[in-house]
Amino acid sequence: MKILFFTGKGGVGKSTMAAASAWQLSQKARVLIVSLDPAHNLGDIFGVVIKNGKKKFTKTLFLSEIDLKKLSREYLEQETSVLSNTYSYLKTLNLDTYFSILKYSPGIEEYALLTSIEKTIRDETDFDYIIFDTPPTGLTLRFLALPKVTITWIERLTQIRRQILEKRYTIHRLRGSLDSKETILDYKEADDDILKRLKKLGGNYHALDGALRSSDCHVVLVFNPDILSLKESKRLIEGISELELPLRLLIDNKVTEANEEMAEYVEGQMKGMAQGVPLERIQMAKTLLDGRKGTLYDVPEIIIPNSW
């Protein structure tokens, strides 16, 4: 299974390019296209309404839109219910509702996004390609950085937790018969809830991090022949290489006769920054410009290299 991320500045045509690639790939393989952008327009591009998150477009092409708000809400509801159970005595004072403030925690949205990517990669194994249409640069870089940051934290916390358990074990061994039942704290790794949770989270994130860095993962960068797009793409390339993610294709979208000279310049700059990465030029299609006739997802150029 191959995983493709379409990234780029807002408005450069990420969704259109992702949709066109999905359409082209679906002629020979099973494809799932997932929109992570809160401003969904996957349904608009394919001219359908996506209900309950997923829709079968053709036999080999499935469309999916992820509702970030709903996801964050579900995640927090699940967590707060565990919390409320643990601190159930608060219910008598009606204080348990205060946990609901957790939904305003920063970072929860990125986490929900990441969880949904992880779940998609884990569950949708019968597709040959999964294409992710990502939100604009800032949020994308933040959530792609999350696995690495989180793994570091989980590793450090696990280390401290292990030390705590080791010391507890030492105490238990030394005191031996002196221990009364109430004072024995968990000292086995298999008994400690916190360590168990940390290990499970660590496992999930390592799997996701592995999937993102593997040779089956491709990051595609879409840009337009203009200076603003070039500048933001520079930042994105830096961010992607810092995160050690595999940038595999550059797409210069919306090239017309009028901006061809600019396109040459921007392409030259981009090639200089991302050396060895193939570049594809996509002409502004008349049907796309008008949009009233024909489809919005069919472009004449072959976008994804045949070798993928």
Add this chain to the structure above:
Amino acid sequence: MGLLEFFKRILSDFDASHRESVTALTEVEVKELENIFALLLLGSFIGLPAPPSFLAVELLPFMEREMKVLNRRAQDAGDMLAEMAGTIGID
């Protein structure tokens, strides 16, 4: 109580008190570690750079003991000298 019993009692009490004193310092160490663990995880409350907040949310349900320790350490922090004296055993 026979003489043998008597000596056995003395020996076992001696053993117990030694075990207690040996573990006392390690216990302090464990408490400190638990305190550090809670501080790292919930540090955002006092302005420490915190891990991704969802990690704190994920582990919060199991953190009752650590939070108690954190709380007690914070309360005792005002009199560190007495705390240290207590730890090393100066009365």
